[in-house]
Amino acid sequence: MSSLMDMALIGAVMASTLRGTTPILLGALGETFVERSGLLNLGLEGMMVAGAFASFLVGFKLDSLMLGFVAAAAVGMILGLLFGFMTITLRVNQIVVGLGITIFAHASCSFLHRVIFGNQFPIMFTAGQTHEVPLLSKIPLIGQPLFNQHWLLYLTFLSVPVLYFIMYKTSLGLRIQAVGETPWAADSSGVNVLKTRYIAILFGGIMGGLAGAFMSLGDLAFFVPNMIMGRGYIAIVVVMLGKWDPLKVFLGALLFGFSMSLTSALQVAGVKVSPDFILMTPYLVVIATLLIFARSTNLPAALCVPYERGQK
Amino acid sequence: MNVPPLIKTAGITKSFPGVLANDHIDFDLFPGEVHTLLGENGAGKTTLMNILYGLYQPDEGHIEVCGQKTRIRSPYDSLKLGIGMVHQHFALIPNLSVLENLVLGFEGGFILNMKDAEKKLKRISEEYGQAIDPHELIQNLSVGERQRTEIIKTLFRGSEALILDEPTSVLTPIEAEELFQTITTLKNAGKGVVLITHKLNEALAISDRISILSLGRKIAELNGDELRSMDEKDATEKILNIMFGGKPIPECSLVEKTISDQVVLKLEDVEVMNSRGVVGLNKVSFEIRGGEIFGIAGVDGNGQKSLCEAIGGQRELVSGRIRFRGEDISRKSVSKRHEMGISYITDDRMNEGCVLDLSLAENAILRGYCQPPYSRFNIIDNTVVDRFANKLIMDFDVKATGPYVRTGTLSGGNIQKFILARGLSTEPGLIICSKPTYGLDARTVNYIQELLLEESKQGTSVLLITSEMDELINCSDRIGVLFNGKIMAILDKCDATPEKIGKLMLGIEE
Ligand SMILES: Nc1ncnc2c1ncn2[C@@H]1O[C@H](COP(=O)(O)OP(=O)(O)OP(=O)(O)O)[C@@H](O)[C@H]1O
Ligand SMILES: [Mg+2]
Numbered sequence: 001m002s003s004l005m006d007m008a009l010i011g012a013v014m015a016s017t018l019r020g021t022t023p024i025l026l027g028a029l030g031e032t033f034v035e036r037s038g039l040l041n042l043g044l045e046g047m048m049v050a051g052a053f054a055s056f057l058v059g060f061k062l063d064s065l066m067l068g069f070v071a072a073a074a075v076g077m078i079l080g081l082l083f084g085f086m087t088i089t090l091r092v093n094q095i096v097v098g099l100g101i102t103i104f105a106h107a108s109c110s111f112l113h114r115v116i117f118g119n120q121f122p123i124m125f126t127a128g129q130t131h132e133v134p135l136l137s138k139i140p141l142i143g144q145p146l147f148n149q150h151w152l153l154y155l156t157f158l159s160v161p162v163l164y165f166i167m168y169k170t171s172l173g174l175r176i177q178a179v180g181e182t183p184w185a186a187d188s189s190g191v192n193v194l195k196t197r198y199i200a201i202l203f204g205g206i207m208g209g210l211a212g213a214f215m216s217l218g219d220l221a222f223f224v225p226n227m228i229m230g231r232g233y234i235a236i237v238v239v240m241l242g243k244w245d246p247l248k249v250f251l252g253a254l255l256f257g258f259s260m261s262l263t264s265a266l267q268v269a270g271v272k273v274s275p276d277f278i279l280m281t282p283y284l285v286v287i288a289t290l291l292i293f294a295r296s297t298n299l300p301a302a303l304c305v306p307y308e309r310g311q312k
Numbered sequence: 313m314n315v316p317p318l319i320k321t322a323g324i325t326k327s328f329p330g331v332l333a334n335d336h337i338d339f340d341l342f343p344g345e346v347h348t349l350l351g352e353n354g355a356g357k358t359t360l361m362n363i364l365y366g367l368y369q370p371d372e373g374h375i376e377v378c379g380q381k382t383r384i385r386s387p388y389d390s391l392k393l394g395i396g397m398v399h400q401h402f403a404l405i406p407n408l409s410v411l412e413n414l415v416l417g418f419e420g421g422f423i424l425n426m427k428d429a430e431k432k433l434k435r436i437s438e439e440y441g442q443a444i445d446p447h448e449l450i451q452n453l454s455v456g457e458r459q460r461t462e463i464i465k466t467l468f469r470g471s472e473a474l475i476l477d478e479p480t481s482v483l484t485p486i487e488a489e490e491l492f493q494t495i496t497t498l499k500n501a502g503k504g505v506v507l508i509t510h511k512l513n514e515a516l517a518i519s520d521r522i523s524i525l526s527l528g529r530k531i532a533e534l535n536g537d538e539l540r541s542m543d544e545k546d547a548t549e550k551i552l553n554i555m556f557g558g559k560p561i562p563e564c565s566l567v568e569k570t571i572s573d574q575v576v577l578k579l580e581d582v583e584v585m586n587s588r589g590v591v592g593l594n595k596v597s598f599e600i601r602g603g604e605i606f607g608i609a610g611v612d613g614n615g616q617k618s619l620c621e622a623i624g625g626q627r628e629l630v631s632g633r634i635r636f637r638g639e640d641i642s643r644k645s646v647s648k649r650h651e652m653g654i655s656y657i658t659d660d661r662m663n664e665g666c667v668l669d670l671s672l673a674e675n676a677i678l679r680g681y682c683q684p685p686y687s688r689f690n691i692i693d694n695t696v697v698d699r700f701a702n703k704l705i706m707d708f709d710v711k712a713t714g715p716y717v718r719t720g721t722l723s724g725g726n727i728q729k730f731i732l733a734r735g736l737s738t739e740p741g742l743i744i745c746s747k748p749t750y751g752l753d754a755r756t757v758n759y760i761q762e763l764l765l766e767e768s769k770q771g772t773s774v775l776l777i778t779s780e781m782d783e784l785i786n787c788s789d790r791i792g793v794l795f796n797g798k799i800m801a802i803l804d805k806c807d808a809t810p811e812k813i814g815k816l817m818l819g820i821e822e
Contacts, residue, residue: 169423169424170422170423170424171415171419171421171422171423171424172422174408174412174415174416174419174424175416175417177405177407177408178405178408178416181405181406181407181408182403182404182405182406184403185402185403185404185405186405186416186417187367187386187387188365188367188387188397188399188403189387189391189403189413189416189417189418189465190386190387190388190391190392190416190417190418191388191416191417192386192388298407301406309367309368309386310362310367310368
């Protein structure tokens with residue numbers, strides 16, 4: 001292989017790492033706050049599916065990418081609200097509600113897709129556009145892969161330090177940590193436990209919806225029912241891997257994005273290994289890192305425990 | 313008095329399924345006074361204060377704050393009204409720092425301003441003499457330090473009325489002394505303090521008024537100055553008479569007992585690390601013989617927990633050896649040691665002692681649930697379990713409506729009674745008990761001490777860890793003093809004086 005090809009391959013791996021990381025990172029950042037507040041949202045996968053579908057449907061039909069993204073955020077938020085109402089207010093088991101939302105989202109999106117589009121998988125040609133960052137994109141080698149990307153990708157990466165700041169340096173972050181650890185003590189300190197949890201799950205829902213929208217309108221330009229392919233669950237694993245810290249979660253998501261991109265690169269490069277095995281590698285990487293780094297996890301103590309005043 | 317009371321409750325009534333916890337209680341607190349609440353375990357003290365603090369809503373009656381009729385819907389409301397509370401069980405977030413815990417709930421802006429908070433903390437520390445490292449995580453603090461953090465937290469919010477629910481039960485005498493100084497400062501600054509305690513000497517020393525609750529009703533209100541003008545013994549007598557309605561209080565008998573020659577427990581140069589990863593026990597050696605009560609004195613955090621856990625099996629030895637009835641148990645599991653007859657009664661009743669979400673019956677058999685007689689072929693026999701739990705409840709007079717109530721609904725002292733009942737039920741050969749009487753009312757304290765003496769008379773060995781000097785000296789046959797993970801000295805009952813022990817506890821050798 002010539003060195004020019006090498007360069008191109010490295011560039012492609014970089015670019016696709018970032019694109020593969022983005023939806024997982026979006027979902028995982030939201031889930032970080034959700035879990036810190038004491039909720040385990042297994043509906044994240046479903047929220048991503050619904051976000052992908054809603055954004056494509058609205059964007060395609062109204063021919064407006066912006067409205068598509070808004071729709072994804074709105075649908076994510078509504079599902080978050082549903083999850084919150086069931087688990088925070090009605091105190092239904094979180095695992096059941098989360099899985100229920102995922103199954104419901106999968107089924108209803110496939111159904112609606114079939115009703116609206118039949119057997120067609122139309123492509124929205126305006127979607128997936130990238131934006132060059134002036135100057136930075138001109139840097140040789142890394143300029144194009146890093147600085148010629150979709151706007152949501154930039155936003156996602158920029159949100160990492162912002163969310164880190166919110167988690168550790170603001171009253172909201174402090175309250176979220178408190179209600180997920182010892183809710184009755186937080187209550188006794190004057191924190192509204194239920195409200196804080198609602199804020200967290202609504203945020204998590206929005207992030208999940210946007211993660212889906214990035215898949216269908218940012219990275220690709222179409223919707224197929226199975227496109228999320230477990231990324232929501234991966235995001236949940238990444239949160240655990242990152243020990244509920246936005247910066248470490250970011251590293252975890254990046255690791256997963258990188259191993260996914262490497263798999264495609266290996267396939268392109270024509271490595272003689274069974275393609276099934278290659279497809280497995282990202283998951284193997286995650287399991288391996290979990291085994292190494294996440295053996296002593298400090299789960300938020302009140303994770304999955306509903307709060308009711310007077311039940312110490 | 314012309315000033316309206318800071319807080320006033322009128323006819324407060326609150327019932328829980330099967331219990332009337334508060335029955336038309338009138339209670340008030342004026343600025344610049346200490347109003348103490350006394351009453352046996354389960355009398356309804358905590359419930360009344362929880363209502364004032366907005367954690368429960370009363371079924372009947374109302375609350376006035378500074379003369380204004382008010383509804384308090386949540387702790388937030390009550391904090392806004394200037395009422396702060398230090399709970400019987402710590403309300404701190406373990407994985408946050410002291411400072412973060414102080415500002416939580418009233419951060420004063422979206423972005424945390426820790427610099428200002430630290431300054432404020434410094435000012436309060438100087439004013440009230442309660443210092444604490446602001447950046448340490450709560451989980452790394454000793455109970456005494458946690459208690460101090462709780463108190464600073466209410467001061468931090470500038471509360472006018474402070475409710476302190478059994479603040480001294482986990483403190484050493486010196487820490488308690490400091491706390492009383494703070495309370496006096498607060499009182500002189502015109503704040504009102506409600507103090508709940510089981511220690512009558514404390515109540516007598518500091519109260520302006522004392523109210524006594526029994527079975528949810530307020531049965532007496534006494535004047536502090538009047539009581540202080542009486543002989544201390546008479547005053548105590550008077551209070552006890554009202555509290556327990558003339559029910560006899562068991563006297564600690566000083567019957568001679570025989571300590572056998574057989575060594576039941578022997579520690580040889582035991583070393584362990586504590587949970588912070590520093591040396592918890594430093595070459596500790598001693599032995600306990602059959603029927604002996606071996607007391608451990610020491611300021612909290614000097615290795616007591618490590619000692620209990622090393623013997624109980626929760627903590628691995630770094631070096632040394634522990635023998636039980638001659639057999640080396642250093643590498644044996646917790647359940648194996650329990651089977652051999654070692655019963656460990658922890659002082660952390662809310663976390664380690666029981667599962668608050670389970671019923672009393674379930675907690676009763678936590679250790680032996682899969683063995684006969686509680687279960688046969690791995691199926692739990694509910695009638696046997698029922699009978700057993702009921703027996704524990706009856707024997708120790710635990711205030712609960714039955715074996716199937718959730719353990720978390722019991723009052724603090726009653727949870728403690730239940731844990732003791734369970735720990736002593738297995739006829740162990742060795743009882744390790746840490747602060748067995750903490751949070752118990754005077755009558756129950758005597759009952760438990762009597763029981764430990766009784767057990768030892770039957771030949772059981774007891775390792776008694778306590779911060780109560782009286783309990784230590786009265787019950788123990790020998791006393792070891794722990795300081796920095798080391799046994800400073802082992803004293804015989806006859807040479808043990810509070811002064812001598814106090815000095816050794818601070819690491820001062822003779
Ligand atoms: N959440 C609850 N649900 C059911 N019963 C309760 C609840 N809280 C308290 N009780 C009952 O109300 C009674 C009074 O309890 P409370 O905690 O007020 O007692 P206390 O005077 O503080 O006792 P202690 O000295 O042991 O702390 C007890 O019988 C207790 O079992
Ligand atoms: Mg109480």
